[in-house]
Amino acid sequence: MAVNMKGKSLIEINDLTLEEVYQIFDLSASLKQERLIGKKHHILEGKKLGMIFSKPSTRTRVSFEVGIYELGGIGLYFNQNDLQLKKSESVSDTAKVLSRYLDGIMIRTFDHQDVIDLAKYGTIPVINGLTDLHHPCQVLTDLFTILEKKRKLQGLKLAYIGDGNNMAHSLLHGCSKIGMDISIASPSGYKPLDFVVDESMKNAKYMGSKIEILEDPIEAVKNADVIYTDVWASMGQEKEAEERKKKFIKYQVNPELVKYAKEDYLFMHCLPAHRGDEVVDEVADSSNSVIFDEAENRLHVQKAIMALIM
Numbered sequence: 001m002a003v004n005m006k007g008k009s010l011i012e013i014n015d016l017t018l019e020e021v022y023q024i025f026d027l028s029a030s031l032k033q034e035r036l037i038g039k040k041h042h043i044l045e046g047k048k049l050g051m052i053f054s055k056p057s058t059r060t061r062v063s064f065e066v067g068i069y070e071l072g073g074i075g076l077y078f079n080q081n082d083l084q085l086k087k088s089e090s091v092s093d094t095a096k097v098l099s100r101y102l103d104g105i106m107i108r109t110f111d112h113q114d115v116i117d118l119a120k121y122g123t124i125p126v127i128n129g130l131t132d133l134h135h136p137c138q139v140l141t142d143l144f145t146i147l148e149k150k151r152k153l154q155g156l157k158l159a160y161i162g163d164g165n166n167m168a169h170s171l172l173h174g175c176s177k178i179g180m181d182i183s184i185a186s187p188s189g190y191k192p193l194d195f196v197v198d199e200s201m202k203n204a205k206y207m208g209s210k211i212e213i214l215e216d217p218i219e220a221v222k223n224a225d226v227i228y229t230d231v232w233a234s235m236g237q238e239k240e241a242e243e244r245k246k247k248f249i250k251y252q253v254n255p256e257l258v259k260y261a262k263e264d265y266l267f268m269h270c271l272p273a274h275r276g277d278e279v280v281d282e283v284a285d286s287s288n289s290v291i292f293d294e295a296e297n298r299l300h301v302q303k304a305i306m307a308l309i310m
């Protein structure tokens, strides 16, 4: 039976039940199929999505804007500098005002608390399009992509190699919620935050899956079904890039490292990729790589999310 998700915000994957996650995947698959055969699906006819960006974006911006259009609605893009938000107006007042005009808000920003507050003080659903803490739309898409390729999720092992950042956090929530094993290898000082690991351990315990927080990339990759990586310096950390390059050099996903994974492993990356740093062309462009299917799926999965909550 369908779960009613109308009015719900998506701030992190742990906001969702397992049933809701699979409902998103089911709808994503049918919207993808309908789009392929050119069938219109104006589920959100006339609805307005505000899209606030305090950081740059290619995939998130274009996939949400195209997505709401294909659902029959309209997307309004705001660079944070275009709004009074956090300059001369509080998050709570902004939330109350935008709720009078719009049917949903997607926001990409630094401080995760701003997204929580936007949802708390507004009366319309809020979608997290990336904060310093989480990137739930990306990871829901990643799981959907793995499901498409492997026909299952539970019991698979994902190895995440690199910074314990927003991607690592959402992958921890996502894999543990769905019952996938996840092994994370990061240099010391760059591990995922303890409280996110603890939250994920609770999910994993419930699902009977495993979480490993390691330092050795080879150990993490052993027998993996999926190898995932992300940039060593995220948006906002540009000044640390040179220092991080030195610390992360052992964490490059290259032909030497991937040998330890299963032969039919999938290579994934949220993109943008810094080729030559966290991954090399031989892996990113190999037949194991699904990075562009993953990028395309952002559109289908986010359309499903919008259709269900707006």
Ligand code: CP
Pocket: 056, 057, 058, 059, 060, 061, 130, 138, 270, 271, 272
């Ligand atoms: N993966 C992702 O969110 O890409 P953008 O930063 O281009 O939106």
Ligand code: NVA
Pocket: 130, 135, 165, 166, 167, 230, 231, 233, 234, 235, 270, 271, 272
């Ligand atoms: N960790 C990266 C993800 C980009 C999609 C960042 O926050 O910049």
